Amino acid sequence: MSAPAPNPPQHSAPVSYSQGQPVALDQAEKALAALWRQAGEDAAADGSGGLTRACLWNLVVYQPSESGETRVKKVDGMLAEAAPGVPSRTIRLTTRPAGEKPAGAGDVQCWVSTLCHVASGGKRQVSTEEIRLTGYGDAGGKHFPALVRALLVPDLPVALVWLGALPHRGRLLGQLLNLSDRILVDTQTGGGENALTDMKALVEETQAYFIDLGWMRLNPVRYLLAGLFDPPGQAELLQKVESLRVEAAPAGRNTGLLMLGWLLSRLGAPSVKVAETGGGSDDWRWNAKPGASGNNGGYAVEFSVREGEGGHDGLLAVEIRAGGKLFALYQVDALHVALESPLRNEQRLPLYGWSDPELLVAGLSGPGTDPLYAEALQSAARLVEAQAWNR
Amino acid sequence: MNPLREGLIKERVPEPQVMVIFGASGDLTRRKLLPALYTLARERLLPAPFAVVGFARRPLGDEGFRQKMREGCDQFTRLRPVDDTLWATLADAIYYHQGSFDDPAAYTTLKARLEEIDTSLGVPANRLFYLSTPPSAYPEIIKNLGEAGLVTRSYSPFARIIVEKPFGRDLETARTLNRQLKQVFREVQIFRIDHYLGKETVQNMLVFRFGNGIFEPLWNNRYVDHIQITGAESIGMEGRGAYYEEAGILRDMVQNHLFQVMSLMGMEPPVSMDSDAVRDEKVKFLRSLRTIPLDKMDEFVVRAQYTSGHVLGESVAGYRQEPGVDPGSTTETYVALKLYVDNWRWANVPIYLRSAKRMPKRVTEIAIHYRHAPHQVFGSDGGRGPVRNVLSIRIQPDEGISLHFGSKVPGPTTDIAPVNMEFRYGTSFGAEPPEAYERLILDAMLGDSTLFTRDDEVEASWSFISRIHEAWRQQKKKQIPLFEAGSWGPVEADELLGEGISWRTP
Ligand SMILES: NC(=O)c1ccc[n+]([C@@H]2O[C@H](COP(=O)([O-])OP(=O)(O)OC[C@H]3O[C@@H](n4cnc5c(N)ncnc54)[C@H](OP(=O)(O)O)[C@@H]3O)[C@@H](O)[C@H]2O)c1
Numbered sequence: 001m002s003a004p005a006p007n008p009p010q011h012s013a014p015v016s017y018s019q020g021q022p023v024a025l026d027q028a029e030k031a032l033a034a035l036w037r038q039a040g041e042d043a044a045a046d047g048s049g050g051l052t053r054a055c056l057w058n059l060v061v062y063q064p065s066e067s068g069e070t071r072v073k074k075v076d077g078m079l080a081e082a083a084p085g086v087p088s089r090t091i092r093l094t095t096r097p098a099g100e101k102p103a104g105a106g107d108v109q110c111w112v113s114t115l116c117h118v119a120s121g122g123k124r125q126v127s128t129e130e131i132r133l134t135g136y137g138d139a140g141g142k143h144f145p146a147l148v149r150a151l152l153v154p155d156l157p158v159a160l161v162w163l164g165a166l167p168h169r170g171r172l173l174g175q176l177l178n179l180s181d182r183i184l185v186d187t188q189t190g191g192g193e194n195a196l197t198d199m200k201a202l203v204e205e206t207q208a209y210f211i212d213l214g215w216m217r218l219n220p221v222r223y224l225l226a227g228l229f230d231p232p233g234q235a236e237l238l239q240k241v242e243s244l245r246v247e248a249a250p251a252g253r254n255t256g257l258l259m260l261g262w263l264l265s266r267l268g269a270p271s272v273k274v275a276e277t278g279g280g281s282d283d284w285r286w287n288a289k290p291g292a293s294g295n296n297g298g299y300a301v302e303f304s305v306r307e308g309e310g311g312h313d314g315l316l317a318v319e320i321r322a323g324g325k326l327f328a329l330y331q332v333d334a335l336h337v338a339l340e341s342p343l344r345n346e347q348r349l350p351l352y353g354w355s356d357p358e359l360l361v362a363g364l365s366g367p368g369t370d371p372l373y374a375e376a377l378q379s380a381a382r383l384v385e386a387q388a389w390n391r
Numbered sequence: 392m393n394p395l396r397e398g399l400i401k402e403r404v405p406e407p408q409v410m411v412i413f414g415a416s417g418d419l420t421r422r423k424l425l426p427a428l429y430t431l432a433r434e435r436l437l438p439a440p441f442a443v444v445g446f447a448r449r450p451l452g453d454e455g456f457r458q459k460m461r462e463g464c465d466q467f468t469r470l471r472p473v474d475d476t477l478w479a480t481l482a483d484a485i486y487y488h489q490g491s492f493d494d495p496a497a498y499t500t501l502k503a504r505l506e507e508i509d510t511s512l513g514v515p516a517n518r519l520f521y522l523s524t525p526p527s528a529y530p531e532i533i534k535n536l537g538e539a540g541l542v543t544r545s546y547s548p549f550a551r552i553i554v555e556k557p558f559g560r561d562l563e564t565a566r567t568l569n570r571q572l573k574q575v576f577r578e579v580q581i582f583r584i585d586h587y588l589g590k591e592t593v594q595n596m597l598v599f600r601f602g603n604g605i606f607e608p609l610w611n612n613r614y615v616d617h618i619q620i621t622g623a624e625s626i627g628m629e630g631r632g633a634y635y636e637e638a639g640i641l642r643d644m645v646q647n648h649l650f651q652v653m654s655l656m657g658m659e660p661p662v663s664m665d666s667d668a669v670r671d672e673k674v675k676f677l678r679s680l681r682t683i684p685l686d687k688m689d690e691f692v693v694r695a696q697y698t699s700g701h702v703l704g705e706s707v708a709g710y711r712q713e714p715g716v717d718p719g720s721t722t723e724t725y726v727a728l729k730l731y732v733d734n735w736r737w738a739n740v741p742i743y744l745r746s747a748k749r750m751p752k753r754v755t756e757i758a759i760h761y762r763h764a765p766h767q768v769f770g771s772d773g774g775r776g777p778v779r780n781v782l783s784i785r786i787q788p789d790e791g792i793s794l795h796f797g798s799k800v801p802g803p804t805t806d807i808a809p810v811n812m813e814f815r816y817g818t819s820f821g822a823e824p825p826e827a828y829e830r831l832i833l834d835a836m837l838g839d840s841t842l843f844t845r846d847d848e849v850e851a852s853w854s855f856i857s858r859i860h861e862a863w864r865q866q867k868k869k870q871i872p873l874f875e876a877g878s879w880g881p882v883e884a885d886e887l888l889g890e891g892i893s894w895r896t897p
Contacts, residue, residue, distance in 0.1 A: 223399060223439055229393045372397070
């Protein structure tokens with residue numbers, strides 16, 4: 001029945017209120033209430049009609065200092081843009097080296113702020129109220145879990161947003177996972193070369209509900225590829241796959257591997273072996289050995305990384321050869337792909353891609369974990385592991 | 392089975408298809424359908440590939456039609472401003488086919504055009520037909536579609552048809568239309584639209600009742616005193632007087648929208664959310680409505696007309712003065728019904744339902760009025776008397792739910808004051824609910840008919856409503872009660888209510 005549709009941010013630029021000074025940890029709620037009152041008074045004074053407050057999620061955002069300034073800024077921007085689509089209380093956890101602790105400050109410092117967007121009907125709405133906790137040295141690891149427990153809005157779901165890098169295993173992650181209903185990660189931008197193998201291990205170990213934005217990015221392409229095999233007689237050709245080839249831009253390496261992982265898991269290939277002709281780090285080849293279900297002779301799998309034309313930073317091409325025919329998808333520009341199949345001439349189609357804030361909103365609005373993801377991830381990790389063994 | 396499709400359908404992006412809109416140069420297409428398609432594209436819910444073919448009489452051409460649809464989107468789409476790049480990609484897949492509904496040759500050329508589009512897009516011949524035309528055109532379009540071989544009865548590729556309201560004007564015509572449809576389509580291929588079912592609050596009724604543990608136990612004659620359902624509009628005829636003369640509010644609002652809302656409010660829990668399971672329960676509910684004897688109709692149904700008055704700061708004409716209306720008309724613009732449901736749950740709980748034009752404001756709501764506490768301990772010492780708990784479900788505008796109950800007034804007395812506990816969609820979710828047509832078109836594309844009316848459901852509601860029309864015909868009244876525009880209706884409607892009950896001011 002339900003159609004969990006994402007809510008593309010459509011609101012005007014936010015108005016932000018913040019407490020200039022750190023507030024005492026046990027005064028955070030009170031300070032937020034004061035900011036809220038102030039926002040309400042301002043909204044009444046400037047004639048925008050008043051203020052309503054919406055809150056659907058607790059977002060716990062972990063940003064250790066090693067995430068790096070640029071990544072932290074990127075995630076900040078993404079959260080601000082997504083805010084009207086997922087009104088939330090955000091508890092932001094950042095760490096700083098012990099040496100940066102201001103004189104006289106406690107081990108953990110706290111700031112509060114609110115972010116108001118103008119909602120439909122002109123009413124200003126508090127979309128996000130943020131509590132930022134900065135832990136100096138190892139204080140964060142010690143204090144964050146208990147502070148988060150104290151600061152969550154009761155009875156609302158909790159999402160752990162760990163986007164700058166992949167979650168590193170340890171006591172802090174374990175404790176935060178216990179509080180969380182789902183965990184947002186991004187294997188495209190976080191984790192580097194080992195993101196997929198690390199992620200696979202994490203999924204297996206924690207059994208938690210991970211939402212990988214890198215996987216969600218593949219959705220529109222998966223629909224289009226699936227569509228090539230809808231016409232009568234075409235799906236049967238997938239029993240006779242001869243080769244799979246995926247090309248990705250350097251920044252889309254993990255997404256490209258995940259795409260291959262998805263194809264392999266759908267087509268049934270429980271094992272892969274690096275092919276003799278395996279190239280360097282930008283040109284990988286394997287032989288896929290299918291299971292009992294089909295594809296008798298096995299097939300070749302190829303992955304290459306190259307610079308995309310016009311600055312494309314994601315998936316560049318997917319080719320499936322099956323039954324002597326070619327089914328393919330090529331990125332044309334940011335908004336279009338070209339599709340090729342035996343039944344159609346090359347055809348340009350719109351690709352309704354997702355911006356990062358939209359992915360975030362969709363990840364929180366959707367039904368949660370996707371069983372296909374675990375399978376695709378496993379296959380992708382197998383490719384990476386096979387490659388690593390061969391080195 | 393296509394292994395690459397696995398898991399995708401769950402995310403509710405439909406299979407590639409071509410939508411054909413009959414009556415595409417009309418008001419509904421421009422105002423609702425294309426804006427809904429644009430929003431679906433914006434939210435990445437349109438199938439890919441996808442195309443729309445508009446079919447109507449006037450010469451527009453592909454470009455002219457695209458231009459008209461763009462103007463419609465600029466004016467009416469929910470997510471404004473329209474994104475030029477996105478529109479350009481959508482517009483590429485919009486075509487116009489000029490023809491007359493009664494011309495078989497136009498369907499042959501339509502078929503050829505669709506096949507061409509299929510080939511160029513490389514998609515199977517999946518079709519979604521939309522009848523957005525005067526209802527008198529439905530039979531010939533259906534027949535011509537069948538005869539031109541445009542309808543397959545198979546599951547894949549599929550052919551589906553969406554039929555706009557009104558679906559018939561009485562039981563007989565609804566049955567005939569059902570028969571005509573089923574000569575060409577199977578029931579699972581037919582999507583009878585009632586846009587109220589596309590509203591979030593109407594769907595939320597199911598979630599509210601069956602997704603929570605605390606409300607359903609209080610949803611029966613043990614606790615409920617009576618129920619009031621209101622479907623009020625502040626507007627008058629808006630130039631549709633001639634149409635309204637033939638329809639009346641009972642046909643225009645009650646038979647479809649309010650009966651749908653009422654069935655969802657009153658039905659038993661379905662075994663699942665499967666489309667037939669939900670609709671089985673709605674039909675059962677409609678069939679449990681107590682039949683009103685023809686000669687006692689006035690004890691249960693009050694009809695009336697508005698006279699001139701004042702609505703929302705505007706002086707407005709009476710119904711009989713509206714253009715296109717017969718000055719001696721007895722067509723009802725107001726109707727109030729007292730209904731009983733003869734089943735275990737609702738035995739002896741009256742449902743008061745009213746609907747009208749030119750009310751003080753536009754509001755649709757259901758209000759469940761609970762019984763008083765069995766023993767009033769606060770009654771004697773100066774309190775304001777017992778408060779009746781009312782659970783009201785606001786369908787539009789300001790969608791939400793509120794619970795009315797008594798609370799102690801702060802201070803040394805035990806005075807009780809009524810207070811409200813409110814849930815508002817806009818405030819809680821901070822997001823605008825989608826337009827009804829977005830949801831309904833998407834569901835039809837996916838083949839999910841839960842939110843569409845089934846043949847037996849339409850017939851069950853017409854069977855009840857046609858009886859009222861029959862009684863009115865027999866009465867041959869020359870005059871029906873009148874009330875001033877901008878008031879909540881005629882005094883006669885108050886007499887329907889039981890002792891100590893009055894109409895709510897929603
Ligand atoms: N408008 C709304 O908001 C609304 C709301 C709810 C339900 N509805 C229902 O939706 C349906 C359509 O309403 P509407 O307001 O869009 O009607 P409309 O504006 O009168 O449009 C009728 C359409 O049918 C076409 N048409 C009529 N006779 C034709 C023929 N013989 N051959 C080819 N085309 C023909 C017209 O084409 P030409 O003008 O080019 O001849 C026009 O495109 C009706 O059943 C109505 O009850 C409408």
